[in-house]
Amino acid sequence: MSDDQAGRILSWTLNPSKPAFAPPPGAVDAHCHVFGPQAQFPFSARAKYLPRDAGPEALFALRDRLGFTRNVIVQASCHGTDNAATLHAITRSNGRARGVAVVDPAIGDAELDRLHEGGMRGVRFNFLKRLVDDAPKDRFIEVSHRIARLGWHVVVYFEADILAELRPFLAAIPVPVVIDHMGRPDVSQGPDGADMRAFRALLDSRDDIWTKVTCPDRLDAKGPPYDDFVRAVRPLVEDYPDRVLWGTDWPHPNMQDAIPDDGALVDVIPRIAPTAELRRKLLIDNPMRLYWPEEM
Template sequence: MTRIRSWHEAPSKPRYTPPPGAVDAHCHVFGPQAEFPFSAKAKYLPQDAGPETLFALRNHLGFSRNVIVQASCHGTDNRATLNAIAKSEDSARGVAVVDPEISDSELDALHKGGIRGVRFNFLKRLVDDAPKDKFLEIAKRIERLGWHVVVYFEADLLDELIPFMEAIPTTIVIDHMGRPDVSAGPEGAEILAFRNFLRGHPNVWTKVSCAERLSAQGAPFDDFVESAAPLVEEFEDRVLWGTDWPHPNMQDAIPDDGALVDLIPRLAATERLRRKLLIDNPMKLYWPEEVGGEG
């Protein structure tokens, strides 16, 4: 399998300047492979994209913190994510992918290493198995740690997954709005179904991210903005934003991270909404000890 690069090597400087303390709440690290090998089940083999590169990009884009989500190419070996968190000087936290048989002591070690959530991936092109019963057991076991659950799925699975998500006892964060068809606009069937789901489930949050994947139009991603901005307005206390750097499997349409940052003021129309999206909401989930919650 050929190793691929899917990120822009010289992203533009955003015109929009994020507020001090802003969090890129969805990004990844890859390797370095020599130190942290990829999973034997990996569906893609990326070039190394380690913490030094990630933090340099963060500074270039004007962010202060990162949430590093375990990438599927590393499977349940979270060492690359933990390594990046350890090198961040407490400016990064993480979301892990764990084996269902993980012990409580191993979960405690992940928490000490900066992990604050666990991800359940239902994208068949990325994972071979997504056992709902095992996932529910994990969700119940992490509740004591104050973690949340991140769920990644495509829009056609929403109805099937609702009973599963209703059984999860923690806060849930949906990656990339459940990947709806944004080309149908804010009144499209899939985005309306997702909005109705959020209305009925106050413990569910979402990331208004991945314009580069979801837009049928491409830059400047007008269709994505038209569909995602109403979510930011209606669910202002339950939305997050992230770059998704280093954009796994985007090698044929590598996005400019600076241009993605410039979507933020279009997604969040006021300074108050931008602060919630970029600071208040991610801090509640990932650095609760700094906002009066439990760490």
Template sequence: MDPDYLPFHPAPKTPDFKVPAGAVDAHCHVFGPADTFPYSPKRKYTPCDAPKEKLFALRDHLGFSRNVIVQASCHGTDNAALVDALETAGDLARGVAVISPDVSDEDLRAMDAAGVRAVRFNFVKRLVDATPKEVFLGIAERIAKLGWHIVVYFEAPDLEELIPFLESLPVPIVVDHMGRPDVSKGVDHPDFQRFVDLLARNENIWTKVSCPERLTIAGPPYDDVIPFARHLVEAFPDRVLWGTDWPHPNMKSHVPDDGQLVDVIPRIAPSAALQQALLIDNPMRLYWPDET
């Protein structure tokens, strides 16, 4: 583990907010264990081990029913840990993989059978090396045949340049962490409004209203992030998702308490109807469509 990397909270609180039955944690990860699932030699950071057993115990502790497990950059395009967790969870988890352009059709079919339903395109320069957009477009065309979608991760200053590419993708898109706005600028700043406008004109684009612990300047209880997430939940109630981001990779400011993160939910989705959409209806429609 990197010396400045903070491990996940050892004993998160029991949330005051009780999530509705069937709720989905739609953004979380598994790391390692490294002696079984080694980290990529090209990784930009080395996390602590955060195996599937810890994730599923957290799911139960927080009151969630299902997980969407996202491949993180420290494992590169080796999705073995992700697939192993999906096969263990069965129908209680779905996955978002990271794949190389030369992945075989056989491997794609195997990942689909395990529960992968999306691929992730990462544009955060401090986490990954740049990939030509033509490569991503080729991948998008292949996964479209499987009925998968695309999860994209970028930071707010890069959005303007990415918009033509995003609007060219042939499948639904889910943007991680609200496009990582600079919360010091406020909801009405043109940078965040550019993201809002993108969602308003393109019903193919969804967003996760997650990761206040990464976006905050003030720290817990994340008062400075609440207005951004609530604005998106209320403006696009049928295209928002929520997740813990456990085990909070590459955090260096503070150790988030996942129970405290759950208590943010009623502040960004204040009605039962909005909570139902955010935590159940939307993720089920995207990741478990056969059950909706």
């Protein structure tokens, strides 16, 4: 490790296992990130965490090891609204990556066009107070109207305890919405628990709300083999098969105290999507519709 990375957070395993489950050809890891390299792409002065470098070469090596074909790279909060690192990774992917940006609400249309040309297909609004200092709902709504002409969608990250508060905001977004990690429900409550019932009510409120059935490592306090996660999430995949996405969340921001094995995360997929048809929708059809619609 170089001196400039000393003391920075490592939140991913350097030797992930090879999963027993083989994703179908064309499978998309629809939620991952890149960090830096810091020497080329400095972190935001407002970053809440300072990770070690996890650039595109490492991401694409993991993609190949796990058996995926494409990536959707979500702008990491440690880079703030400077999307250069994510755009760089997309450029290095040879067409096999698209992205989700984080933008200043005052962004101009010319910059939005530049992001689109660079492979961005959505914008993310983060409501986790431990990661962001300000989340101005009114200005986010303005941005969501301005991206409609590009065919983008909005990705929203929040925790279950503020879902009721966010319902009017989510209802006002005029483009498709993707909810990160199902709004972080308490999966120990099971599929019929209060958190999952509230989340299902949100999905039922409009037919263009999607979700990422991701992060058993974050959501299942019991850890591997993530039985609580599987029990709570499998019915969601079965009941909303055309509106679910899956991703590794590599390099697992802020998971330095419980670093997951990416191979083990992939092996959860057939447990929450038990048929070949469900797995094809989850891993290929759904992410392709959102991020590579021109190829559908």
